[in-house]
Amino acid sequence: MTDTAAPAGATPKAKKSLFKALEIDTRLLGMIGAFVVLCLVFNVVTDGRFLTPRNIFNLTIQTVSVAIMATGMVFVIVTRNIDLSVGSLLAACSAVMAMTQTWLLPDVLGLGLGHPIIWLVAIVVGLVVGTAIGAFQGFLVGYLSIPAFIVTLGGLLVWRNVAWYLTAGQTIGPLDATFMKFGGINGTLGTDASWAVAAVAAVAAVAVIFMARRSKLAHGFPVKPLWAEGLLALVAAGAIVGFIAILNAYDVPIGRLRRIFEARGQEIPEGFSMGYGLPVSVLVLIAIAVAMTVIARRTRLGRYIFATGGNPDAAELSGINTRLLTVKVFAIMGALCALSAVVASARLANHSNDIGTLDELRVIAAAVIGGTALSGGIGTIYGAILGALIMQSLQSGMAMVGVDAPLQNIVVGSVLVLAVLIDIQYRKRTGGK
Amino acid sequence: MAATMDAEHASPGATPLVEMDGIRLAFGGVHAVDGVSLTLHAGEVLGLLGHNGAGKSTLIKILSGAYRMDSGTIRINGEAVKIESPRDSRRYNIETIYQTLALADNLDATANLFLGRELVTPLGLMNDAKMEAETRKIMARLNPNFKRLSEPVSALSGGQRQSVAIARAVYFNAKILIMDEPTAALGVHETQMVAELIEELKKQGLGIILISHDTREMMELCDRVAVMKNGQLVGTERVEDVTEDDILSMIILGKNPRAAV
Numbered sequence: 001m002t003d004t005a006a007p008a009g010a011t012p013k014a015k016k017s018l019f020k021a022l023e024i025d026t027r028l029l030g031m032i033g034a035f036v037v038l039c040l041v042f043n044v045v046t047d048g049r050f051l052t053p054r055n056i057f058n059l060t061i062q063t064v065s066v067a068i069m070a071t072g073m074v075f076v077i078v079t080r081n082i083d084l085s086v087g088s089l090l091a092a093c094s095a096v097m098a099m100t101q102t103w104l105l106p107d108v109l110g111l112g113l114g115h116p117i118i119w120l121v122a123i124v125v126g127l128v129v130g131t132a133i134g135a136f137q138g139f140l141v142g143y144l145s146i147p148a149f150i151v152t153l154g155g156l157l158v159w160r161n162v163a164w165y166l167t168a169g170q171t172i173g174p175l176d177a178t179f180m181k182f183g184g185i186n187g188t189l190g191t192d193a194s195w196a197v198a199a200v201a202a203v204a205a206v207a208v209i210f211m212a213r214r215s216k217l218a219h220g221f222p223v224k225p226l227w228a229e230g231l232l233a234l235v236a237a238g239a240i241v242g243f244i245a246i247l248n249a250y251d252v253p254i255g256r257l258r259r260i261f262e263a264r265g266q267e268i269p270e271g272f273s274m275g276y277g278l279p280v281s282v283l284v285l286i287a288i289a290v291a292m293t294v295i296a297r298r299t300r301l302g303r304y305i306f307a308t309g310g311n312p313d314a315a316e317l318s319g320i321n322t323r324l325l326t327v328k329v330f331a332i333m334g335a336l337c338a339l340s341a342v343v344a345s346a347r348l349a350n351h352s353n354d355i356g357t358l359d360e361l362r363v364i365a366a367a368v369i370g371g372t373a374l375s376g377g378i379g380t381i382y383g384a385i386l387g388a389l390i391m392q393s394l395q396s397g398m399a400m401v402g403v404d405a406p407l408q409n410i411v412v413g414s415v416l417v418l419a420v421l422i423d424i425q426y427r428k429r430t431g432g433k
Numbered sequence: 434m435a436a437t438m439d440a441e442h443a444s445p446g447a448t449p450l451v452e453m454d455g456i457r458l459a460f461g462g463v464h465a466v467d468g469v470s471l472t473l474h475a476g477e478v479l480g481l482l483g484h485n486g487a488g489k490s491t492l493i494k495i496l497s498g499a500y501r502m503d504s505g506t507i508r509i510n511g512e513a514v515k516i517e518s519p520r521d522s523r524r525y526n527i528e529t530i531y532q533t534l535a536l537a538d539n540l541d542a543t544a545n546l547f548l549g550r551e552l553v554t555p556l557g558l559m560n561d562a563k564m565e566a567e568t569r570k571i572m573a574r575l576n577p578n579f580k581r582l583s584e585p586v587s588a589l590s591g592g593q594r595q596s597v598a599i600a601r602a603v604y605f606n607a608k609i610l611i612m613d614e615p616t617a618a619l620g621v622h623e624t625q626m627v628a629e630l631i632e633e634l635k636k637q638g639l640g641i642i643l644i645s646h647d648t649r650e651m652m653e654l655c656d657r658v659a660v661m662k663n664g665q666l667v668g669t670e671r672v673e674d675v676t677e678d679d680i681l682s683m684i685i686l687g688k689n690p691r692a693a694v
Contacts, residue, residue, distance in 0.1 A: 215562050307537040318549035
């Protein structure tokens with residue numbers, strides 16, 4: 001309004017009040033900013049190859065496995081623990097699921113290959129195994145007071161080699177056809193269903209924002225100005241629709257289409273094209289992200305996780321069973337490792353011994369870059385997912401540019417340390433913990 | 434038996450609210466609490482005095498369920514009870530304000546007030562709006578200047594943090610209130626507010642156990658004072674029967690001058 005009077009001074013002030021009105025977490029904004037800059041830089045350096053529908057599609061499906069586990073790692077780190085065994089746990093779950101679907105169900109139980117129930121049973125078995133192993137590690141930490149670092153360092157060695165022992169070191173595949181739809185490119189919703197998902201998600205996002213507002217008003221709490229709320233809703237809906245539009249814009253290659261039609265015994269129509277749309281694995285990640293966020297913010301379990309991380313003694317004096325809580329947190333981590341194993345092995349179309357190798361470091365890095373404090377009590381689910389996305393973008397961006405492999409790892413390692421340094425400085429400045 | 438021993442303190446025939454009898458707890462070879470017996474009546478403030486390490490905090494942590502005693506009995510309203518966890522103690526309407534306040538610094542006042550006792554909606558999700566409204570109500574009563582309900586308590590001043598801890602103890606209809614150094618971190622004005630609150634709660638019929646190093650404050654606020662030294666009870670006296678010097682000599686020498694006479 002008074003831009004002409006004081007152009008230099010007015011802009012930052014106006015910006016500050018805009019952010020204040022929107023009540024957006026500035027830390028999140030910083031991360032999104034860093035991510036956008038990263039993408040733009042890679043896009044320029046690769047002559048526009050980085051921000052294509054195809055690359056964004058690939059980035060998304062490459063991120064899913066680590067992102068799923070990173071949401072669980074947030075809970076683990078928030079309770080002042082660590083889990084170094086997630087990569088190995090993923091391998092163990094992958095091995096058990098691969099054996100279930102290629103040997104146990106078809107041969108031993110005689111269902112035959114390709115039976116429609118195989119994929120489901122395999123996933124359930126994987127979930128049970130992952131949850132049980134996680135809960136067991138949580139028991140060792142919570143009830144027997146062995147430091148989580150040691151328990152899961154042991155687990156890092158144990159579970160991968162349990163997988164090796166079970167499979168006799170062999171690669172197991174090909175996996176069940178339905179199961180492999182969870183891997184990414186082999187299982188997408190297609191454009192129509194993707195648009196439907198976009199519509200539902202956009203409406204849900206807007207509804208959540210305005211329902212929260214109504215509940216606040218009903219109890220007489222201060223709310224943001226209506227325009228700010230509307231702008232937020234618009235940005236959220238726009239982001240969802242935009243993301244789906246990009247995934248829909250990635251067309252299935254013509255050779256692949258021809259094979260699909262040939263398999264059905266049909267001729268491909270002239271000028272026919274089809275977008276991939278939303279991968280099932282990404283849908284799984286979104287569902288997990290929503291569920292984990294609800295647990296973190298709206299349930300007692302989540303409240304106790306954060307309270308215990310903030311002050312374990314206070315949590316205990318408040319009557320919270322912190323030992324059982326530790327078991328639950330590690331059990332959730334184990335279940336998420338199993339889901340991650342579904343996505344990872346389905347993407348590779350088989351189980352191999354080295355599946356998930358070094359994932360523990362990626363997962364921890366994603367959570368930490370996403371703002372989870374190792375001192376406990378602080379962390380967000382969306383931050384961890386964004387952290388995983390930033391890590392993956394960095395890695396594949398550098399690969400596209402042609403950076404040497406050793407240099408790639410040097411950069412990723414340095415970025416991790418730098419991110420934590422920036423985070424510490426940010427928290428000091430804002431007076432947080 | 435305990436009733437007859439303490440008959441002079443009680444209104445005739447009333448069962449004490451709390452009777453702790455022969456409480457013992459050792460950490461390794463150290464007898465932190467060594468055979469202590471105490472009673473607390475409804476509408477009474479009992480002061481607990483002694484040097485650091487005398488066993489005061491350990492004793493009240495046994496009552497609040499943070500520690501388990503090795504031996505002894507606790508009776509509430511004449512009934513023997515087992516207090517093995519903070520949850521048990523809350524079940525008997527015992528609320529504790531710890532010296533450390535026991536707040537989760539990363540959570541806001543509302544979350545801390547309801548920690549372990551969250552209100553939930555029929556779907557099992559937390560009813561944040563209701564909890565925040567309740568917090569606002571009680572804080573308006575205890576500390577009208579307190580407005581920062583949704584900031585992490587780490588951002589609050591010492592006095593504000595204290596009022597969150599007090600609110601948590603008062604909100605859930607406590608019958609027995611334990612306050613460990615409730616005014617240590619407070620200024621003059623806030624200390625006065627706590628004193629007024631204690632008077633008010635006493636009138637409502639709560640039994641209050643107060644720990645403090647400030648002997649003069651204790652003489653003003655308490656009906657009776659119990660002095661501990663080296664894990665043992667030196668003596669329990671009504672404040673009108675003793676002088677501040679008597680109390681000090683009990684704390685320092687570990688002898689009850691009235692008993693000696």
